[in-house]
Amino acid sequence: MRVAMYKVGIVGGTGYTGVELLRLLTRHPDVSLEVITSRGNAGTAVADMFPSLRGRLDLRFSEPDRDTLAACDLVFFATPNGTAMKLVPDLLASNTRVIDLGADFRLKDLSVWSDWYKLEHACPEWVEQAVYGLPELNRAAIAEARLVANPGCYPTAVILGYLPLLESQLIDPEHLIADAKSGVSGAGRQPQQHTLLCEANDNFKAYGASGHRHLPEIKQGLSQIAGGEVGLVFVPHLVPMTRGMQATVYGRLRTSDTDLQALYERRYADEPFVDVMPAGSHPETRTVRGTNMCRVGVHRQPGSDTAIVLSVIDNLDKGAASQAVQNMNLMLGLPETAGLDDIAVLP
Amino acid sequence: MRVAMYKVGIVGGTGYTGVELLRLLTRHPDVSLEVITSRGNAGTAVADMFPSLRGRLDLRFSEPDRDTLAACDLVFFATPNGTAMKLVPDLLASNTRVIDLGADFRLKDLSVWSDWYKLEHACPEWVEQAVYGLPELNRAAIAEARLVANPGCYPTAVILGYLPLLESQLIDPEHLIADAKSGVSGAGRQPQQHTLLCEANDNFKAYGASGHRHLPEIKQGLSQIAGGEVGLVFVPHLVPMTRGMQATVYGRLRTSDTDLQALYERRYADEPFVDVMPAGSHPETRTVRGTNMCRVGVHRQPGSDTAIVLSVIDNLDKGAASQAVQNMNLMLGLPETAGLDDIAVLP
């Protein structure tokens, strides 16, 4: 029987990432959720905002308070970009570990970060020390990290799609094409016209086709793997569904005689949350909904020198909240899969 | 630590009720799923048909075999109507307990049953002994039962909606109106034209408005509560969504000074799976998706003598699979909530 319960907190838990963290942490066997802050909703019972938690979580949103947060072993930031960087240094100084689900600590190149997020960084020194929280890439460093930058959803799906191909130098790294599709929840819980049901339902469109802020994050991750700069075209699309994300990634093969299926199966054999589907498979987003799984299918068309990899995740889970819990497990020395054993609800 | 693992089996597990049972039993702490049968898919790995179970359930569909099933402590039947009644008596004779998720043992009046299901019953003696598996109504009898008839989805939602009102004799039992709405999964996994996405999506319609086979089942349940015949109009509708069901039930009040909210809160105070929402609430089906919860809202309009109760469940869970697990827990003497602690995935 596990004894020690770690204390954790959430800063900014009223968005979609927040409510998913709440669900996962409420049922996690080894942690106790002590505090969840929200300036706008302080005093409101969490279960009043999210009735799915009625009877399961008896907690109210509170004003952010340094001492309460510092009393936690680990704090998640699910705040708008630019917020965490102001609060994190103080918490880290108190030996509280931090996972930021926003983008404040993801990009090592601060000038690129400032270009995309239109902000000046408040603590560049912590950007350097932050570990990019993709366990399949940086597991050991995450376990040691005091500050983890939780990856974006698109970067997670795309990087896991390319990882074995790039690592093995099998494709031309200069001409990568990632065509990605996301459910609407990626756009968040703030009311916006283009995410109304009547605007997004029964409709399909690309967005950010001339440039998206996840592009530099993906390139940084792919470059780490390739051991040098990569060239990438990345086009995101909006799918009329709530959750789920697929990246269809294309790479020009340098040799034609590689067994891609075997390559992927070998690379991911020990990964608890990456499932290489049988040859010829087309993974479906619904099979990972509400879970931390990434499922991958590998294809090549007759006579073609292009590898095609289909990579699906739940954008709010492996692309956000459950990957944060996976990182927490690593940081706290818990079993990596603790609290992450949900099976997707089908249909 | 719980020690004894009960052995359970499923007959006919390839429909939507079946895959949901698989998900729940795979993660249940006190039972071990020993066998799942399917004539048409014997030999197929369960996870090949339902990729959500990849890596979680290492079992193949098998031909129905009496001895294998009889070795189980309890067997679920998730078969088409008319199948269970042929196989159940033999199993019961071996001291294996049975929960039938179909309609074979729900109606005590066999002539009514034959009228609606167009079959002659194969074991009338077991119909008499079967307990109707609505724990909120028959908890004690379920715990003792050898054979439980798991309720239909509409009956569950409607009966839980009316229960406190009828039990307390507060409404006219002769003129009940239940207007019910269901997601498409209630129609099953067999390909049919009207349940194609292109037919059901962005569309709304009633069906069975001149009579539906759940009507006699609901009337039987309500009559048990009212202590006499009831008059009921029941109209089901098809909602363009996968899961979820709402019954909006109407009852003419005999007195105008009752506190309906208090009545419902009192009646369901100790029920682990019925949640009476605060006064003025409108429960949403998504807050119970993938769970065993029924959420209820109680309303009256100014100057009106009609009580309005909104009752929502997941048609595949409290309306089928998870209610069957709740019944199993009662029958095996396990905690009633064991394996039923999922929180709905929101959004």
Next chain:
Amino acid sequence: MRVAMYKVGIVGGTGYTGVELLRLLTRHPDVSLEVITSRGNAGTAVADMFPSLRGRLDLRFSEPDRDTLAACDLVFFATPNGTAMKLVPDLLASNTRVIDLGADFRLKDLSVWSDWYKLEHACPEWVEQAVYGLPELNRAAIAEARLVANPGCYPTAVILGYLPLLESQLIDPEHLIADAKSGVSGAGRQPQQHTLLCEANDNFKAYGASGHRHLPEIKQGLSQIAGGEVGLVFVPHLVPMTRGMQATVYGRLRTSDTDLQALYERRYADEPFVDVMPAGSHPETRTVRGTNMCRVGVHRQPGSDTAIVLSVIDNLDKGAASQAVQNMNLMLGLPETAGLDDIAVLP
């Protein structure tokens, strides 16, 4: 060949009712759309906001201007409640006829109106003169009217459902129950949290169950038909789809030997936009999408004394924009069906 083109204008055309009016008027054979106003979007090309109109409508939103509007033969108001009442009297004084798609002129009882809309009325004298624009009820008066109050969507569906039953005195008018279901577009194009795709998709719920502002409007219409006060319970629900509305209405029959099917067929035989489906039918909302049709199905359950009528419309068309065009046709002496010959796009 029709010669005279009537000049029409729209005040406030950026909502869902507005864009639907734009579509219908752009293709109408007998009118010319001269002006469309929007304070917030003056100067913007209509086709930039609604790309479906690219190449079809070469018009920009303009500031509301009295003279431009007064030069029109007829002006539609598709403005928030409380706006039309301030501008309409001046226009009417210039002999421009007006159709208000909002609620400013629907309720004859101004105290009830003030209770629900939380406003004091700016021109009570015009409320009296306004004609309630339900052609099936008030055709002759509409043709003569200078000011038409276009009905709400729920009132249209419910009143057309009850009309033959109430008119013929066949049901108890004291205990009417109307259970209505609407697509999300009824909530408008303004960003709101509960109409986001991620909140409304794959979800079902009631709203306004303790009282909705369409209740007094429906009662007023039904009372006109019944020739006296009616008692009505009205519960609206939100369906996860963009367009479409169904009212399922219930009435206790006073006699049991009436042929309801014949009653409905006879009453609506000459109505171009009400289609009584064959006996036993369940009309589907998608069959009226984008059209001015109301389809009706009539049911009674064995042994029951309750009439059940299923009435479906497109909430933005027969429930708003196309009904306004039907009223315009009547007011201008055009064929009632002019410009209203769309066939629903299936699937």
Next chain:
Amino acid sequence: MRVAMYKVGIVGGTGYTGVELLRLLTRHPDVSLEVITSRGNAGTAVADMFPSLRGRLDLRFSEPDRDTLAACDLVFFATPNGTAMKLVPDLLASNTRVIDLGADFRLKDLSVWSDWYKLEHACPEWVEQAVYGLPELNRAAIAEARLVANPGCYPTAVILGYLPLLESQLIDPEHLIADAKSGVSGAGRQPQQHTLLCEANDNFKAYGASGHRHLPEIKQGLSQIAGGEVGLVFVPHLVPMTRGMQATVYGRLRTSDTDLQALYERRYADEPFVDVMPAGSHPETRTVRGTNMCRVGVHRQPGSDTAIVLSVIDNLDKGAASQAVQNMNLMLGLPETAGLDDIAVLP
């Protein structure tokens, strides 16, 4: 006033392409729909199968009859692949012109056709004479054709996306990548498990990633434009919506100083059904729903040598039925846009 009404017929009109043809031809000003055949539904009123046509089309499905069809000026085949090739030669011999919406006459290379469709061709001589019915490519030939092979939906979207780039030799034709996304209606009206609402809803997946039968058709079209063989990777995906298709096509530019936006605007300036959106636009499928429009957006990412073109159509219209009507208009010498002036119903 147009006088002569051309007589047209449909063979096999019970699928989604069929009902859309019915809608378009019912309202077409210059043709009269004389006959619609269906072996399985002969005798059934069309409006009983498709209630959207109630009161609008008074026709019954009939057995295919050579003489009735031969009395038509033009006949559409909306039959399963392999059917048209058996009936068409006889009709053509009677001077009836034919548009085949299936794939029987699309591929000039019969061995490739046989590989993909698993059939031997019944009339190879007519394959040679058939004109590929993409007006933007073959307008003059279509006008003269006796037999038109109406393009597939994916080929239409992809070819219109690449046309200006390939024609102008601006991209490397050896490494084309077309990532396409389709609504579910492309899979037809026959009940299949994977197109059930409960399987396809709130889900996203690729299919045919290792090879799809539209691949050779697209390559044939692109090769005609490029004036030589092209290399193409084509991956289709299934979007949880009824109608709509987007092709996101990628091409490596040979020079970096071309104004792609101007190129597209120039090439499509006179095309009535191709709309090049303003620079930076992301066309949405809903803006073309129920219409014959193709909308195109052109993008390039900073520092990238890859052209990105977004091409959206309605898969059942410009991808099938309305494109067939456009071809019919050309073949009969009618205005090319006759009967094709619908505006998409928004929202």
